[in-house]
Amino acid sequence: MTPDPSPTSRPWWQGAVIYQIYPRSFASSDASGTGDLEGIRQHLDHLEWLGVDAIWLSPFYRSPMDDFGYDISDHCDVDPTFGTLEDFDRLVADCHARGIRVVVDWVPNHTSDRHPWFEAARSSRDDPHRDWYVWRDPTPDGAPPNNWVAAFTGPEPAWTFDEATGQWYLHLFLPSQPDVSWDHPDLEAAMHDVLRFWLDRGVDGIRADVLHAIGKDPALPDDADELIPIPHSGLNHVPEVTLPRVRRLRDLLDSYPGDRMMVGEVYLLDTSLVAQYYDGGRGLHLSFNFPPLYAPWDAGAWRERVDEVEELIEPVGWPTWVLSNHDNRRHRTRYGSEDRARAAAVLLLGLRGTPFLYAGEELGLSDAPIPADRVVDPGGRDGCRAPVPWTATPDHGWGTEDAWLPWPPEAGTGGDAASQRDDPSSILHLYRRVLAARRGSPALTHGDQRVLVAPEGTLAWERTADGDRRVVVVGFAGAEDPLALDGDLVVEVASDGVGEGTAFDGVVGPDRALVLRPA
Incomplete structure (x- = not known):
């Protein structure tokens, strides 16, 4: 069904499960070995069966692909x-017909150096587009x-000297990704017109890449x-520079x-810095908060992350949670086992906020080993x-055994979607069960959250809403002692599938997680 355009209680993204798709790597509609939009459309059955609420598409725009789409030329x-564009429109229409919303990536901090804007800007210091980018004269000794x-x-300057016009231009990423200047109102x-183009085509949201960088100190201090050598x-x-710009973006989306x-x-x-970008309800609807993504598999570390979000994010906005994405090692790789990856799925989907899944984590995939002659990404990702x-x-x-990158190690050992769908004990079915549990529980989708007293090595919290109650329990390494909880509870979902539907004992x-409901 088409997503409800005017929800009556809360915005759709509060408690939704959003599934990130890196288009090159999701599915191909031909034998090119590179994923495409039609390949995504052909696999929407998988996403509908899984039970996600929305997809987020990493960049698919015209690009020289120096940074695989984050260097945009159109x-x-x-x-x-x-x-x-017709393929994109069909994809959006088919997603909406299935009740799946569409979020697209937007890169506001930089363009490709082959974008017409930058080609004009570097043609002359007098070109009208010159000030759409960040240019500075050399220091007296010619330095950046x-x-x-x-x-x-590596520890290289975020500046490249343009011989033709005798100035340095700023690039927080590759030299072929010059930073635009939001100081210029025409830029x-x-x-804003770019956003209108995609909003008018029916997209339900945007993911704003490196948004905090669109406002820089005009003095450009060291x-x-x-x-x-931390990258700037x-x-x-x-x-004070960035938030007024974010407010204007918010006004545009809210229109x-x-x-x-x-x-x-x-x-x-x-x-605490991430929280500022919610700007008292005038800024971002959601913001990624990355410290949990880097948290080790440890109950104490995760308790700190949960407490930090409760203290800093929840007073100002709705939280997000993420364990894997296109820029970081998959959590199966970081945590080291499928048992932990399974427990982490319950952790991610049981916390208060909007969880983001990364395509393939529902299959328990780990990172592929990349031989030296197959490395293509400048960031090692x-x-x-x-x-x-x-x-x-x-x-x-x-359609080909030779895809654009090597296969993940699980591909040949039952880690594919078809094999896992045929196996009720697979991690794929676990994700589906947890997503169904979320969807059927107001407590899990949007309820309040209270962390419970638990033995060392265990993290437990209670979710409540509208008379509905769930308890989520995650056993980390060393979780051996019994957990006492109020009331008679039944195991609704277990990360290993054991004991579902029976009383919680x-x-x-260790390395196990449960969703519990009242008996």
Whole structure:
């Protein structure tokens, strides 16, 4: 069914489960070995069966692919690698027909150096687009204007000298990704027009890439010496400049019907800073908070992360939770076993907030080993972007055995979607059961949350809403002691599938997680 454009109680994104798709790696509609939009559309049955509420598409725009789509040369067209605008429109229509919303990536901090805007800007200091980017004169000794370090390039300056016009231009990422200047009102207006283009095509939300970087200190001061060589993209925080721009973006989205949503990538590893971008309800609808993504498999560490979100995020906005994405090692790889990956699924989907799943985590995939001659990503992220295996055949449903990256290690050992769908004990079926439990429980979708007293090695919390109650229990390493809980409880979902539908006996055990409901 088409998503309700005017929900009466709360916005759709509160408590929704959003599934990230990296288009190159999800599914191919031909034998090219590279995923595309039509391949995504052909696998919507999987997403509907799984029970997700929305998909987030990583960039599919025209691009030279130096950063695999995050270097955009045309914001308002589909790169031929992925199909056409007509393919995109069909995908959105089919998603909406199934009740699945669509969120698209938007890159507001930089473009490709082959974008017409930048080609014009570097053609002359007098070109009208010149000030759409960040240019500075050399220092007296010819050096870059400050000591900022770029991402992906090692401890290299975030500046490249343009011989033709005699100035340095700023790039927080690759030299082929020049930063735009939001100080120029025409640039801001053009970026708003980009959003209108996709909102008018029916998208339900945007994921704003490195959003905290669109506001920079006009003085461009040096970073502290002790922070070098941390890339400036992880340090930039100038809320007095950035937040007014975010408010105007929020106003734009709120001018559209249907609760259009903006989730920001605020890559600052300090939750108190991330919280500022909610801006008292005037800024982001949602913001990624990355410290939990880096938390080890440890009850104490996760208790700190949960408490931090409760203290810093919940007073100002609705939280998000994420364990894997296209920029980081998969949590199956980080945690080291399928048992832990299973327990982590219950952890992620049981916390108060909006969880984001990364395509393939429902199959328990780990990172693919990448031989030196197959490395393509400048940021070393190829392993987590390995293609999703759909079948047990040698081509794994891609039409070729030689996809754009090597297969994840589980692809040939029952880790494909078809084999797991036929196996009720698989991690895929676990994700489906947890998602069904969420969908059927007001407590789990939007209820209050209270962390409970638990033995060492165990984390437990209670969710309540409208007379509905659930308890989520996660046993980490060392979780051996029984857990005493109020009331008679039944195991609704167990990460290992054992004991579902039976009374909870107080035993969790290590690397195991449970969703409990009243008897």
